[in-house]
Amino acid sequence: MTTPAVEQVAQLERPIYGMSQAARLLGLRTDGLRRWIDGYEHAGRVYPPVIREGRTRSDMVTWGEFVEAGYLREYRAKKVSLQYLRPVIGILRRELGVRYPLATLQPYTSGKQLALEVQKTVGLDPALSIVVLGRNGELQLTDEAEAFLEKVEFAEGDVARRLFPLGRRVPVVLDPDVGFGEPTVLRGVRTEVLAELIEAGEDPERIAEVYDLTTAEVDAAVSFEARQVA
Numbered sequence: 001m002t003t004p005a006v007e008q009v010a011q012l013e014r015p016i017y018g019m020s021q022a023a024r025l026l027g028l029r030t031d032g033l034r035r036w037i038d039g040y041e042h043a044g045r046v047y048p049p050v051i052r053e054g055r056t057r058s059d060m061v062t063w064g065e066f067v068e069a070g071y072l073r074e075y076r077a078k079k080v081s082l083q084y085l086r087p088v089i090g091i092l093r094r095e096l097g098v099r100y101p102l103a104t105l106q107p108y109t110s111g112k113q114l115a116l117e118v119q120k121t122v123g124l125d126p127a128l129s130i131v132v133l134g135r136n137g138e139l140q141l142t143d144e145a146e147a148f149l150e151k152v153e154f155a156e157g158d159v160a161r162r163l164f165p166l167g168r169r170v171p172v173v174l175d176p177d178v179g180f181g182e183p184t185v186l187r188g189v190r191t192e193v194l195a196e197l198i199e200a201g202e203d204p205e206r207i208a209e210v211y212d213l214t215t216a217e218v219d220a221a222v223s224f225e226a227r228q229v230a
Helices: 006-013 019-026 030-038 063-073 082-096 112-122 143-149 191-199 204-210 215-229
Strands: 015-018 040-042 045-047 060-062 131-133 139-141 152-154 160-163
Touching: 006 063, 015 019, 015 063, 019 030, 019 060, 019 063, 030 040, 030 063, 060 063, 063 082, 063 143, 063 160, 082 112, 112 131, 112 139, 139 143, 191 204, 191 215, 204 215
Parallel strands: none
Antiparallel strands: 015 060, 040 045, 131 139, 152 160
């Protein structure tokens, strides 16, 4: 099993967001995201992070941490503690040789067998599985893993390059190399800017013409910002 290219792995290590900013973009509560990324203390007991190897108390979120939090987000409706995913991530981290294994493509493709073996090793609750066995014994991704993959574009080296918060069919993207990681339409114009222009009474077709966009991209930006507010 190959290790992602060094330069691509370095992308995952880049601090991109503050904790509250990352939570806003993922549609999560800041305190909840902080628990996933950096752990927490409650009633004198220390709960280690799900994503980080250990607590750092840093409010800066790397691109790899953000993408892995995007993966965990798919499971938040489950009535099972996401703490149970911590040992799974730990073993995948060691076996794949990358700090943020769920932000790489391998656990969902060539590494599905490894993911299955890790799940069995730690006795992972089935509700949190990455892969399952189909009726004919074939390995299949769970609905949550499939939903996550629909939102991520991977670069050479099988490392997450961009994230489409509403899925790849909607032209709104989070790219650490564009707009400081803030949501933009695919041509790089921030969704916030487009939504503000619409709110100010500008015509969507005129906005599209000025920014060399389609009206569908303008509409997508406005819809995304409305969801953020909601």
